[in-house]
Amino acid sequence: MTKTVAAPTHTSTATPSPSVSVSVVVTTVQKPAPQPPASSQAPVAAYVDPVAVVQKFYSDLNSKNFRAAWDAGGSNFTNGGDYYSWVAGYANTTGVIGTATDAGGGVVDTEFTAMQTDGIAEVYQGTYTVRNGVIVAGHMHRVN
Structure with a gap:
């Protein structure tokens, strides 16, 4: 925050008495403009990056924050089911560890291990x- 302080102004005033003079120094200080309160929300821009979106998706799965994972794109991987059947599909998954690499154009190459x-x-x-910060499609295949 930058404080703006005006330079002091000096004013001299002579009194009617011939032998006494009085000097008065007046200092004017300008108050800084009020600042808006800090936002309590995390910045969204960090998750617009495709790699960050995929990493956040894995993190949400690991923390069992299925609603956030669903909103991040899990809803696009339902195989015709609803939210509850999608969540049930993770019932035997204890964690997801993966890598995500930007392939350009919003495409992220990934390899992950789902621990059962x-x-x-x-x-x-x-x-x-x-x-726009959401996984809209995915093509995965099991390699083991």
Whole structure:
């Protein structure tokens, strides 16, 4: 924040008495303009980047924040089901670890491992397409 302070102004005033004079110094200080309160929301721009969107999607899955993962694009991977059947599809998944690489044009190359409750690690490869901060399409295939 920058404070603006006006330079002091000096005013001299002579009194009617011939032997006494008085000087008065007047300083004017300008108050800074009020600032709006800080936003309590995280910036959205960070998640418009396609790689950041995919990483956030994986993070939401790992933290079981299925609503946020659904909103980030999970709704586009339902195989004809609804939200509840999509969430149920993750019932045996304990975590998702993956890489995301920008392939350009909103396409993200990815490889991820879905750890299952029975200890099996399922590895997938493919691409996600991100538009306006949402995964709008994906083509994944299991490699093991």
